[in-house]
Amino acid sequence: MIKKFLKKISNWLKSKLPYFIVTLLILLLILVFFYKRIVITIQSGEAGVLYMRFFGGTVTDYVYPEGVNIIAPWDHMYIYNVRIQTKFHDFEVLTNRGLPIQLSLAIRFHPAYEMLSVLHQQVGPDYINTIIIPEIESILRKQIGHYNPEEIYINKDNFLTEIIMKALDELGQNFVKINDVVIRAISLPDSVKKAIEAKLVKEQQYQAYHFQLKIAEEEAKRKRIEAQGISNYHKIISETLNQKIMKWHGIQATLELSKSANAKVIVIGAGKNGLPIIGNIPLEQAIENGKK
Known part of the structure; x- marks a missing residue:
């Protein structure tokens, strides 16, 4: 019984074998022809949006990731670059x-x-x-x-x-x-650009001029302070340099000259106010010259 059933199936398959072969070839041809529409490869840095022609249009609740995706040949996959x-x-x-x-x-x-x-x-x-x-x-x-x-x-x-x-x-x-x-x-525009640049140059020159004036003012202030200091110095010296101090300096100078190996002519008490004369210059004048 079983053998008869299997034999019938075998005979039926043999009779239909050409149809199966033709159908298989047609499916293979369809697969080859529509391969690029069926097998979709999404590359790195990309994502896909599927449009289903007969089942609702754009799929809005799912984004297709990188890799291989299989879709129906009548649908379409839109590929987007999702990189920066x-x-x-x-x-x-x-x-x-x-x-x-x-x-x-x-x-x-x-x-x-x-x-x-x-x-x-x-x-x-x-x-x-x-x-x-x-x-x-x-x-x-x-x-x-x-x-x-x-x-x-x-x-x-x-x-x-x-x-x-x-x-x-x-x-x-x-x-x-x-x-x-x-x-x-x-x-x-060139005209506007040149006008702005000219104005900026004038502003820089104006700032540089005021900077130089500031330097000149500071320098004048410094010189006034320096001159005032010199004036105060001479005033103090003139007030404190009396006759007793000059005589004391004369004695000190005479002692120092006596220690010198150079030949000197010193006349003790021959100068003004009893000060010694060194060479032909009174010691008082020598001190005054040194002060100047």
């Missing part, structure tokens, strides 16, 4: 005087991983040009429009950094995280 990226952007703003200024920005950002599927559904892959750049431009235009060209050119009180911090605070970073916004360059 840099976007360079140039645009023009107007100052409070209506003058145009060219700003060059460097924007560092990355999509929020957990919100990637919602970002894809509500914004799309071109989110950098859809939400990031327009919002940053709008905030910077609004803030910089309160300043004049000179304040912007010299970055007075480092206000550009404050503007950038305000821009980061005001940006809705639900879908995208803005790491930093750097102003790489500020370009003004």
